[in-house]
Amino acid sequence: DTGVSQDPRHKITKRGQNVTFRCDPISEHNRLYWYRQTLGQGPEFLTYFQNEAQLEKSRLLSDRFSAERPKGSFSTLEIQRTEQGDSAMYLCASSAGQGFSTGELFFGEGSRLTVL
């Protein structure tokens, strides 16, 4: 399977703990996106990378959120000192780059975070 994969699929943690999610995009895609989806809402953009460069991070929800894509392949999203309001589905998506005709993002299955 050569789709976008995310790990773990579900993470349960206690408030105040740090969590990290990993995303492996489709191998030939140079753009990688992180979105968050809460119950009853659509995906909400957080940040994106073109290759290893993080080109937009102002919409990360707070300074407790950070993302990396060190070699332009996989990416990690870290949430420090988790709060109950961080409970959500974290979606990763990849695309072939700017100028592609359809605007199609390829999403992974998501990582569901539950903060107790």
Next chain:
Amino acid sequence: DQQVKQNSPSLSVQEGRISILNCDYTNSMFDYFLWYKKYPAEGPTFLISISSIKDKNEDGRFTVFLNKSAKHLSLHIVPSQPGDSAVYFCAASRDNYGQNFVFGPGTRLSVLP
């Protein structure tokens, strides 16, 4: 304030009939619109898109209509099949770059056999 609205949280349609899912937006700068479909325990998958230079785009059983003056778009599925049962998200953007996509809250479509 939601920039992209899908006012029907759910919709039920009989198999073989037409499904019409609606989406309204408020930002007049939006020029590109997409529909994504999501099954349970899966990520959203791209369905169809339309740019503002068109008022209709068709792909098999799926047709998207855009009314820019009304800031309204709709997705028509004809004929509806049970496998179409999913949550449908409308998204809008000023371009076709993913970092600018604004998603609506989704409409859950149930196609009844």
